[in-house]
Amino acid sequence: MTAAADAPARPHRRRFDLDRALNTLAAWALALLWILPLAFAIWTAIHPSAYEARFELLAPLTFENFEKAWGAAPFARYFLNTFMLVTLILAGQFLLCTLAAYAFARFAFPGRSILFTLVLLQLLVMPDILIVENYKTMRILGLVDTIPAIALPYIASGFGIFLLRQTFMTVPRELDEAARIEGATVLGILWRVYIPLAKPTYLAYGLVSVSHHWNNFLWPLIVTNSVDTRPVTVGLSVFSAIDSGIEWSVINAATLMTSGPLLIAFLLFQRQFVQSFMRAGIK
Amino acid sequence: MLIRSREWVHAWLLLLPALFFLFAFTHVPAVMTLWNSFYSTPRGRRPARFIGIENYERMIGDPVFWKVLGNNLWFALGTIPTSIAIAIAMALWVNDRLAGRGFVRMTYFTPTVLPLIAVANIWLFFYTPGFGLIDQVASALFGWPQTNWLGDPATALNAVIVVTVWKEAGFFMIFYLAALQAIPPSLVEAAKIEGAGRWTIFWRITFPLMMPTTLFVSINAVINSFRLVDHIFILTNGGPDNASSLLLFYIYETAFKYWETGYGATLTVAMLAILCALAIGQFFFFDRRVHYK
Numbered sequence: 128m129t130a131a132a133d134a135p136a137r138p139h140r141r142r143f144d145l146d147r148a149l150n151t152l153a154a155w156a157l158a159l160l161w162i163l164p165l166a167f168a169i170w171t172a173i174h175p176s177a178y179e180a181r182f183e184l185l186a187p188l189t190f191e192n193f194e195k196a197w198g199a200a201p202f203a204r205y206f207l208n209t210f211m212l213v214t215l216i217l218a219g220q221f222l223l224c225t226l227a228a229y230a231f232a233r234f235a236f237p238g239r240s241i242l243f244t245l246v247l248l249q250l251l252v253m254p255d256i257l258i259v260e261n262y263k264t265m266r267i268l269g270l271v272d273t274i275p276a277i278a279l280p281y282i283a284s285g286f287g288i289f290l291l292r293q294t295f296m297t298v299p300r301e302l303d304e305a306a307r308i309e310g311a312t313v314l315g316i317l318w319r320v321y322i323p324l325a326k327p328t329y330l331a332y333g334l335v336s337v338s339h340h341w342n343n344f345l346w347p348l349i350v351t352n353s354v355d356t357r358p359v360t361v362g363l364s365v366f367s368a369i370d371s372g373i374e375w376s377v378i379n380a381a382t383l384m385t386s387g388p389l390l391i392a393f394l395l396f397q398r399q400f401v402q403s404f405m406r407a408g409i410k
Numbered sequence: 411m412l413i414r415s416r417e418w419v420h421a422w423l424l425l426l427p428a429l430f431f432l433f434a435f436t437h438v439p440a441v442m443t444l445w446n447s448f449y450s451t452p453r454g455r456r457p458a459r460f461i462g463i464e465n466y467e468r469m470i471g472d473p474v475f476w477k478v479l480g481n482n483l484w485f486a487l488g489t490i491p492t493s494i495a496i497a498i499a500m501a502l503w504v505n506d507r508l509a510g511r512g513f514v515r516m517t518y519f520t521p522t523v524l525p526l527i528a529v530a531n532i533w534l535f536f537y538t539p540g541f542g543l544i545d546q547v548a549s550a551l552f553g554w555p556q557t558n559w560l561g562d563p564a565t566a567l568n569a570v571i572v573v574t575v576w577k578e579a580g581f582f583m584i585f586y587l588a589a590l591q592a593i594p595p596s597l598v599e600a601a602k603i604e605g606a607g608r609w610t611i612f613w614r615i616t617f618p619l620m621m622p623t624t625l626f627v628s629i630n631a632v633i634n635s636f637r638l639v640d641h642i643f644i645l646t647n648g649g650p651d652n653a654s655s656l657l658l659f660y661i662y663e664t665a666f667k668y669w670e671t672g673y674g675a676t677l678t679v680a681m682l683a684i685l686c687a688l689a690i691g692q693f694f695f696f697d698r699r700v701h702y703k
Contacts, residue, residue, distance in 0.1 A: 260439030283431035
C-alpha cells in the first residue's frame with residue numbers, strides 16, 4: 128500500500144528518509160516509555176526484593192513473590208468469582224442484547240424510535256454513575272454481597288444492543304424472507320440466519336465486554352464485602368491496602384497475577400483483540 | 411392488519427427482557443436519583459422526609475463540592491487533549507511502514523487491557539518518594555531531591571492525570587487506526603503529486619477526515635473523565651486534602667463512607683446534568699466541523 132504511494136515522491140527521497148528515521152525514532156521512544164511501567168513491574172515481581180530498585184542483568188530470578196502473594200490472600204477464590212461474574216454478564220448480555228437488537232433491526236412497531244433513544248441514553252447515563260440508587264435496589268432485593276448483584280446492572284447493555292442492531296441490519300432481507308417462506312419461526316430465523324452471520328460481532332463484543340468487566344472496580348467494591356463474592360480487582364485493592372510490611376515485589380506479583388489471564392490472552396490473540404476493539408468502535 | 415399487530419407483539423416480546431433490566435438499573439434509578447435529591451437521608455427508624463432544595467443549597471455552599479468539580483475540570487482538560495493527541499500520533503506511526511511495527515503497536519495497546527486498579531498499583535511504585543523509579547531517575551540525571559508526587563497537593567492530581575493518559579491513549583489509538591484505514595489512499599497520493607508535505611497532508615486531509623472519530627473519541631473521553639476513578643482509590647484516596655478527589659469519588663465517599671445517601675443523590679444529579687450538558691455541547695460544537703465536504 129505505502130510502497131505504491133512512495134513512488135511519486137522519489138525526487139525527495141533523501142529528505143523523506145530523514146523524516147522517516149525521525150518518526151521511527153519517536154515511535155520507538157514512545158513505545159519504550161509506554162512499556163516501561165509494565166516491564167518494571169515484571170522486573171520486581173520475578174526478582175528477590177533486594178533487587179526492587181537495583182538493575183543488574185544477572186540478578187537471580189525467583190518465583191517466590193508469586194507464591195507469597197498467592198498464599199497471603201484468597202486469590203483462587205477471587206479468580207473464581209471474577210470468572211463467574213464475567214460469564215454471567217456475558218451470557219446475559221448475549222441473550223438480552225440479541226433479542227432486543229433483532230427487534231430494533233427488523234421489526235416495525237409503535238414507539239420504536241423513542242425506545243431506541245432510551246437505549247442509547249445508557250451510553251451516557253451509565254450504571255457506573257448511578258451507584259447510590261442501584262445499591263438501594265440491591266438492598267431491597269436482598270442481593271447485596273452476591274455475584275448477581277454485581278452483574279445485574281450491566282446485562283442489558285445499550286452498547287451491545289446498538290452494536291448488534293447495526294450488524295443485523297446488514298443481513299440481506301432475502302435470507303430472512305426465504306427462511307420465513309420455509310416456515311421458520313421468529314426465533315428460528317434469528318437463530319439460523321442472523322446469529323451465524325453476526326459471529327465476528329459477537330467475538331468483538333465478547334472480548335470488549337470480558338475485558339471491561341474483568342477490570343471493573345467501583346461497583347463491585349460497593350456491593351461486595353466478603354471473600355466469597357469479591358472479584359480480583361477488589362481483592363487486589365484489599366490486599367495492597369494492608370500496607371504494613373508487604374513487600375513491593377509481592378504486591379507487584381499480585382498485580383501481575385490479577386491482570387495475567389487478560390494480558391496473556393491479549394498477547395496470544397493480539398490481532399483479534401485490536402480488530403475487535405476497532406469493530407466495536409466504528410459502528 | 412392482523413400480521414401487523416402480530417409483528418408488534420413479537421417485537422415487544424423480544425424487547426421486554428432487555429428493557430426490563432435497562433429500566434430497572436438505568437432509567438428508573440436516574441429518575442429516582444432526582445426524586446431523592448429533594449429528600450433527607452433516612453437514619454435508623456426516621457424515614458426520609460421532603461426537604462425541598464435544602465440538599466442543593468448545601469451543595470452550593472459545600473467547598474469540597476466546588477473543589478472536586480474544579481479538580482474534575484482540570485482532570486478532563488489534562489487528560490482529554492493530551493491522550494487524543496498522543497493517540498493520533500500513535501495511530502499515524504503504527505499505520506505507517508515502521509520497523510518493528512507489531513511490537514510498537516503492542517506496547518501502545520497493552521495498558522488498555524490492564525485493570526485500572528493494577529495500573530494504579532504499578533504506578534504507585536513508580537511515584538514512591540526516594541525509592542520509586544521516577545525519583546531515582548530524577549536524582550541521577552538532575553540531582554533533584556526526593557519528591558512526594560502523590561502526597562503534595564500541588565502535584566497529586568497531575569500525577570493521577572499522567573497515569574490516566576498512559577492508560578487511555580492506546581485505547582483511543584485503535585479508533586484512529588480504524589479511521590486512517592478508511593481514508594482513500596488516492597487522496598493522499600493526489601496531494602503528494604501536488605507536492606504537499608506530510609505535515610500539510612495531515613492537517614488538510616487526514617485530520618479533517620478523522621473528525622467523526624475525534625467527536626466519538628472525545629465524547630468517550632469526557633464520559634471517562636467522570637466515570638473512571640478506580641485508580642484514585644489506590645494512588646491518593648482523594649487526598650491530600652481532596653487535592654486529587656474527583657466528583658464520582660466524592661459521591662462514593664458521601665454515600666458509602668458517611669452514608670449520606672440524600673446528599674449523594676444530589677451530587678449524582680449534578681454529575682448527570684454536567685454529563686448531559688457536555689454531550690449536547692460537544693455534539694453542537696463538532697456538528698459544524700464534522701460534515702466537512
